[in-house]
Amino acid sequence: MAASPLVVIGASGGAMQFTPNVSLFRLVSCSLQEVLAQRSGHRALDLVPFEILPHFDRQPAELLEKARRYSGQVDHAIWCLADGAAVATTSGGTSVRIGSASCLYGGDFS
Numbered sequence: 493m494a495a496s497p498l499v500v501i502g503a504s505g506g507a508m509q510f511t512p513n514v515s516l517f518r519l520v521s522c523s524l525q526e527v528l529a530q531r532s533g534h535r536a537l538d539l540v541p542f543e544i545l546p547h548f549d550r551q552p553a554e555l556l557e558k559a560r561r562y563s564g565q566v567d568h569a570i571w572c573l574a575d576g577a578a579v580a581t582t583s584g585g586t587s588v589r590i591g592s593a594s595c596l597y598g599g600d601f602s
Contacts, residue, residue, distance in 0.1 A: 498583075508546065510536065511536050512535065512541070512542075514536045515530070516562060518530075518534065519558040542569040542579075547573075547574075548572035548594065549574035549575055559572070560599055563597060570596040571587070571594075571596075572596055574593070576592070577590060578590040578593065
């Protein structure tokens with residue numbers, strides 16, 4: 493019998509736990525330099541090859557600028573998800589946007 497595909501769903505902060513690191517949300521209350529310096533102490537489950545910024549459409553401009561600069565210092569993408577948006581990822585690493593989702597990589601949005 494063939495194995496069924498595994499589906500894992502996370503929302504908001506729960507989805508962040510599936511990423512390699514949860515440091516991104518620390519930018520709310522910490523400087524970029526502090527977050528980067530302490531990043532190794534905030535590892536997550538590493539089930540997907542990107543980080544997530546939930547509630548992107550409700551974040552202040554200051555946090556979005558810090559997130560943009562943070563993305564230039566990490567070696568993977570950051571999916572910025574507006575409320576109601578999602579990103580679906582296959583085991584092969586293909587990601588599909590659902591709704592209002594932006595990808596931030598190397599300091600640039602796509």
